[in-house]
Amino acid sequence: MPTLLSIFDLPDDAATAITKLRGRGFDVLESYSPAPFEQIDEAMDERPSKVRIFTLVGGLTGVVTGFLMQIWMSWEWPIKVAGKAYASIPPYVIIGFELTILLGGILTLLGLLFVGRLYPRRLDAAYSARFSAEEFGVVVKVGERDVGEVDSLLRSLSAKEVSLLDE
Amino acid sequence: MTPPPATAVVDLMRPTSVPEDSQINTDVMSVTKGVSWQWGLLLTLAVIGVIQAVFSYAYQVYEGLGLAGYQAPVFWAVYIINFVFWIGIGHAGTLISAILYLFRAKWRNAINRGAEAMTVFAVLTASLFPLIHVGRIWKAYFLIPYPNQRALWVNFKSPLLWDVFAINTYMMISIIFFYVGLIPDIAIARDRATGFKKLAYTVLSLGWQGTGRQWKAHNRTVLHLAGLATPLVLSVHSVVSWDFAMSIVPGWHATIFAPYFVAGAIFGGFAMVLVVMIPVRRIFRLEAYITDYHFENMSRFILFTSLICGYAYAAEYFIAWYSGVEFEQTSFWLRAFGPYWISTWIMISCNVIFPQLLWIKRFRTKVPFIFVLAVLINIGMWFERYVIIITSLSRDFIPGAWGLYIPSIWELSILVGSFCWFSMFFLLFLKFLPIIAIAEMKELIIHDKAHARQEVQ
Numbered sequence: 198m199p200t201l202l203s204i205f206d207l208p209d210d211a212a213t214a215i216t217k218l219r220g221r222g223f224d225v226l227e228s229y230s231p232a233p234f235e236q237i238d239e240a241m242d243e244r245p246s247k248v249r250i251f252t253l254v255g256g257l258t259g260v261v262t263g264f265l266m267q268i269w270m271s272w273e274w275p276i277k278v279a280g281k282a283y284a285s286i287p288p289y290v291i292i293g294f295e296l297t298i299l300l301g302g303i304l305t306l307l308g309l310l311f312v313g314r315l316y317p318r319r320l321d322a323a324y325s326a327r328f329s330a331e332e333f334g335v336v337v338k339v340g341e342r343d344v345g346e347v348d349s350l351l352r353s354l355s356a357k358e359v360s361l362l363d364e
Numbered sequence: 365m366t367p368p369p370a371t372a373v374v375d376l377m378r379p380t381s382v383p384e385d386s387q388i389n390t391d392v393m394s395v396t397k398g399v400s401w402q403w404g405l406l407l408t409l410a411v412i413g414v415i416q417a418v419f420s421y422a423y424q425v426y427e428g429l430g431l432a433g434y435q436a437p438v439f440w441a442v443y444i445i446n447f448v449f450w451i452g453i454g455h456a457g458t459l460i461s462a463i464l465y466l467f468r469a470k471w472r473n474a475i476n477r478g479a480e481a482m483t484v485f486a487v488l489t490a491s492l493f494p495l496i497h498v499g500r501i502w503k504a505y506f507l508i509p510y511p512n513q514r515a516l517w518v519n520f521k522s523p524l525l526w527d528v529f530a531i532n533t534y535m536m537i538s539i540i541f542f543y544v545g546l547i548p549d550i551a552i553a554r555d556r557a558t559g560f561k562k563l564a565y566t567v568l569s570l571g572w573q574g575t576g577r578q579w580k581a582h583n584r585t586v587l588h589l590a591g592l593a594t595p596l597v598l599s600v601h602s603v604v605s606w607d608f609a610m611s612i613v614p615g616w617h618a619t620i621f622a623p624y625f626v627a628g629a630i631f632g633g634f635a636m637v638l639v640v641m642i643p644v645r646r647i648f649r650l651e652a653y654i655t656d657y658h659f660e661n662m663s664r665f666i667l668f669t670s671l672i673c674g675y676a677y678a679a680e681y682f683i684a685w686y687s688g689v690e691f692e693q694t695s696f697w698l699r700a701f702g703p704y705w706i707s708t709w710i711m712i713s714c715n716v717i718f719p720q721l722l723w724i725k726r727f728r729t730k731v732p733f734i735f736v737l738a739v740l741i742n743i744g745m746w747f748e749r750y751v752i753i754i755t756s757l758s759r760d761f762i763p764g765a766w767g768l769y770i771p772s773i774w775e776l777s778i779l780v781g782s783f784c785w786f787s788m789f790f791l792l793f794l795k796f797l798p799i800i801a802i803a804e805m806k807e808l809i810i811h812d813k814a815h816a817r818q819e820v821q
Contacts, residue, residue, distance in 0.1 A: 207814045228576040231386070232548075232807040233583050241576030246584040252592075270509060270517040291526045291603060298596045299533040305588045306540045313581035315547070315570035324573045326555035329548075330386040331810060 199344055200226065202323050203335050203356040208234035211333040214354045215240035218337050223347065227321065227336040229328035237333070248308040255304025256297050263296035264289055323362055336362070388653070388809060389552055392800045395648045396553070403791060410788040417781020420774045421496060429499040431774045438757045438769035443497035445749040446782055449632070450490030451531070451604055452625075452745065454538065455597055456633025457483025461541060462593035465586065471661055473804040474654045477549075478644065479637050480542045481797075485789040486636070487535045489782050494527070496778060523606040530603040537596055541589050547572050548582070548803040574803075601625045608752065614695035615756030618683065624676035631669035631715070632745035634662050638738035640790065642731055644799060653800050656729055663728040666741065670719035673748075677712065695759050703768060704755045707747045714744025 205211040211228065215237065218225050230237050268284040275283045309315065323336045335356075339347045344361070351359050424431045432441060457479035464472040495504050507528045509518045518525050551572035554565035572578060605625035608616040618624075638659065645654045684696040699708050718740055721727045728734070759766055771779075793799075 207817065208810060209814060230574045230576070230579055232574075232803045232810055233579045234807070234810075235583070238576045238580040238583070242580065246580045248581050248584040248588065252588040256592075266509065267520045271520065274515065274517050285521070288521045288526075291599070292520060292529045294595075294599060295526075295529040295533045298592045299529075299536055301592050302533075302537045302540050302589060305585050305592070306544065309544060309581050309585040310570065313578040315572060315578070317567045318571040320571060320573055326385075328574055329552040329555045330389060331806065331813075 198338050198340060200323070200362040201337050201339060201344070201347060201351070202360050202362050203337070203351040204327070204358040205333040205335065205356055206331075207355075208237055208333060210355045211335055212236035212240045214335050214351055214356065217350065217354060218335070218347070223343075224338040225335065226338055227323065227334075229324060229334035229336075231329055231331055231333070247312050248305060251304045251308025251311070252301050256301035258304070259297035259300030260293050262300065263293035266296075267292060385556070386806070386809075388800075388802055388805055389556065391650070391652065392798045392802050393553060393556060395650075395799050396795050396797070399795065403795070407788065407791045410784040410791060413781055413784025414788055417778045417784070420777040420781070424496075424499075424774055424778075425501060431772060433770050433772035433775060435767045435769050437760055437765055437767055438754060440497075440753055440757060441769055442771050442775040442779055443493045445746065445753055446779055447490050447493035447497070448604055448625075448749045448753075449746050450486045450493070450782065450786075451534075452601065452629035452632045453636045454483040454486035454490065454534070454633065455601060455626070455629035456637050457481075457486070458538065458541075458593050458597040459630050459633070460637070461545070462590040462597065465590045466594060470808060471658055473801055473808060474658050475637060475641060475662070476804065477545065477801040478641050478799055479633075480538070480545060481790065481793050481799075482633075482637060482640055483538045484535075484542050485786050485793070486633075487531070487538055488789065489786045491531055491535055492782070492785075494531075523603065523610045526603045527607055530600045534596060534600045537589070537593055541593060544582070544585055544589060545801060545804075546797060548574060549798045549801065552802055553798065598626055601629045608756075613756050613760055614689070614691040615699070615752065615759075618680060620676055620679055620683075624673070624680075627669050627672035627676065628715075628745060628748060631666060631673055632742060634665050634669065635738040635741035635745070638662055638666075638734055639742060642735045642738075644794070648799070650800065653805060656731065659731060659734055660728050663722050663734055666738075667719055667722040670716060670722075670741075674716035677716065691761055695756060698759045699751060699755045702755065702759065704751065704758070707750050708755070711744050711747040711751050714740045715748060718744075 203214065205214065208230065211230070212234070215225050215228060219240070225241065228237050228241050264286075267289045271284040277283070323334065328334050335351075337347065348359050432443070434441060460472050460479040461476050461483075495501055498504055507518065507525070547569060550565050550569040551574070554562060554569045557565050602622035602625065605621035609618055609621035611617060641654060642659070645651060681696055684692040687693075699705075718737060721733075721737070754769055758769055
């Protein structure tokens with residue numbers, strides 16, 4: 198099936214095009230954007246990013262690890278000082294907190310790499326340096342017979358160029 | 365199946381035009397292009413500075429800490445001052461990148477990258493100092509809890525151990541934050557580089573293409589990291605302050621220390637951002653992106669945090685007097701009028717008196733003036749730590765135990781080396797990575813473009 202790449206100047210136009218195309222049942226494969234614009238990301242996928250799960254899991258692992266580590270190590274080598282408990286919680290809050298942040302942050306980074314599929318690899322055929330300049334790209338898969346129709350639809354939505362990608 | 369209309373397809377098969385690159389890409393990436401002799405000279409000086417400090421340190425490892433000017437009862441001195449100073453410098457970067465991000469203060473976009481880089485390099489500098497200070501460096505691994513033959517664990521109730529965790533966490537999170545922000549910009553550099561640089565940028569940019577999915581994940585990540593870094597940055601300098609406040613030394617044993625240190629850190633850090641960014645803007649002609657408005661906003665921050673510092677200084681004196689504790693009273697009296705009076709008055713004038721000029725708009729907007737002021741503030745903040753650490757230790761409970769400390773040449777050599785180490789990283793950063801967060805600035809530029817279009821229509 199042919200794939201069309203359309204170029205937009207403004208984020209709102211790109212977002213409208215994505216919404217319209219998806220509304221008409223076309224498969225919008227990808228969008229390229231030089232800067233973060235939520236309207237485009239929302240139009241592509243309305244679900245919240247899964248990165249948040251990674252942060253939550255990392256943070257919880259951190260706080261549990263932090264407290265368990267300190268409590269266990271204090272009991273493993275018990276030193277009685279001034280009749281106080283071996284494992285006293287208030288001073289342990291600090292390291293518990295630091296490990297929450299540490300593991301939360303590391304897992305958030307891993308979440309970004311995993312969810313955003315970031316690893317050194319070959320770039321998409323549709324991608325070019327213009328999308329790291331100031332233009333927006335929308336890639337859509339259309340049936341053979343719909344090419345002309347989608348082309349004029351995209352142009353009416355102020356796409357400044359529409360081109361057919363090589364298979 | 366009906367084939368698509370022939371005309372449409374022929375039209376579509378035409379090669380697309382290649383548009384001109386965006387202005388901000390060219391402007392910011394031009395900083396990394398080419399190497400001037402001035403840059404080479406500065407880098408050479410910085411490297412020489414680092415090498416001389418490495419020699420001093422090696423000699424100290426060989427001879428022992430006797431080389432430092434320690435004199436009973438002062439055994440915490442310039443190394444600890446440097447540690448607190450550099451950690452403090454880092455705080456402004458995290459404030460700009462995390463806290464101002466959460467407050468949606470868009471003006472931070474222009475200075476964000478420079479400040480974050482500064483944070484990372486400042487923390488890399490600071491984290492060396494506890495190791496330099498411990499003397500027997502080969503035992504430094506005792507700081508880390510792990511199962512060992514000594515069958516011993518670290519003391520989790522000690523603020524010094526909290527510091528180990530706080531500093532390492534801060535270092536990791538700063539680096540992660542810095543790198544995550546850089547990924548889209550490294551991709552911009554990748555698309556425009558050739559040869560070896562292209563290979564390096566390709567690996568570092570991790571196949572970033574700015575797809576919807578990537579931006580969505582990226583936005584989330586930055587939001588979460590900002591949320592994590594905000595309490596972290598406040599906790600780090602609090603923990604550093606507890607290194608002192610948890611003891612009973614007069615002059616250290618104060619509950620105000622945590623907020624006092626955090627405000628001081630942000631104060632000194634903002635001054636360092638100005639010291640670094642004013643020359644960078646001037647040399648690389650980035651006036652279009654880093655405007656006087658940014659410097660004025662930072663001046664306001666400096667004025668505000670200077671007031672907090674001034675309040676903390678006053679509160680310390682007030683509490684010393686009001687507590688009726690003789691040791692506290694004597695300690696504070698000797699701070700201002702004892703052997704170290706000069707450092708105290710440098711601290712008060714640089715940190716509280718001079719910044720008051722920023723109330724006047726004409727000074728706030730005069731870049732050479734704020735540059736000089738920022739340098740003075742950095743000196744003042746270094747002396748603030750000098751005052752806190754040295755004067756308190758040298759005058760404790762019993763006059764018979766008092767002593768005087770004067771920094772030795774070896775400590776000063778390592779102090780100079782720390783500035784060179786920081787500068788070395790910053791100079792290299794200038795030539796390899798974009799100094800302005802291009803993608804974030806582009807968000808504002810494209811936003812303005814969209815508005816301009818709407819008004820035309």
